[in-house]
Amino acid sequence: MDGNLFTSHLLDWYDANGRDLPWRREPNPYRVWISEIMAQQTQLDRVVGYFDRWMARYPDLQSLALAREEDVLKLWEGLGYYSRARNILKSASVLAHAHGCVFPSDPIAIRALPGVGAYTAGAVASIAFGLCEPAVDANVLRVFARLLDLDAPVAETGVRQTVERTVRALIPEDRPGDFNQALMELGALVCAKRPRCGECPVRAHCLAHARGVADSRPVLPPSRKAIRIEMATGVLVRHGRVLIQKRRPGDVWPGLWEFPGGCVEPGETPRQALAREFREEVELVVEPVEKITVVAYSYTRYRVTMHCYRCRLTGDAEPVPVFNEAAEGGFVLPAQLAEYAFPAGHRRLIEFMERDARAAGWFDAGRHD
């Protein structure tokens, strides 16, 4: 491959077709870092809104160093992979104490930050500091699987190393960040899962295209099957306040809030499962009295059908929840639910109840006590 010609074709295309993204307008290290963490396993179009809100709230490292985890998780709500947000806070602490709130330019120091792996370190080093470091993400792997017609599964570590070496040899000293971004942009817009070779600025350099096998690259590993599960969750209102609890570290969605509930076990109905979960989780005896809605959502490899019920206490005793499987919890006003970060499925339940509130009155105090 003629490296110089390849690079100029690619950069010319990027200059004409690269998207106008907020962190590209002002690529200081802090902004580039945040954008790259947000972009992990997330399509850029979804990142933009979160990025803008983040920068309005935490415009620099100094302001981030004072941030509270609750607020950061709320800002991150819906973006997924919440450990990224917690790792940003851990990094902020490191950057404040060990680096005096000056973002380090040394790739090794960048790579040492929590949540920063080989890709992100290379991206920040090249985009923010102009260093000739490769940034090999899924886009770049796919692009080079086609350029080089690699017949090994791209998930293999050997393939990544091959691609990193190749990229390192191609990076132009005057535009390392643009080169890396151009490779990714090409993968996102042209050399996508279904390639659009007719629009490709570097198809003359592409072995898979020359051989007519671009559609069968990259070679993918066998996929894991989705697991379907049924869950039940309950809305318990008392004196106009609704019971929620905060998930513990080590759980799925650590630090996020939810309504009590859990998996429907074999042989159980959703209502039975819900009564059992309330006993186990919060030591309250409740009865599901009314189906609110069914929310279908998915996380990682699970496909969840969540049956949502309005619950009432059986018995007259004042409820004192004991949070056996949560970090904390309590009864909060429905209007306050907006201040807590919920997993997407529970957030959709809240939105359903708010939309439906006038007709159904899910949160009406007099209806439930």
Added chain:
DNA sequence: AAGCCGTGGAG
């Protein structure tokens, strides 16, 4: 190293 961590859009 293989499994886990979220979510929503594309096809």
Added chain:
DNA sequence: TCTCCAAGGCT
């Protein structure tokens, strides 16, 4: 409806 999979990292 259902599968695939994103500007990955951690354990």
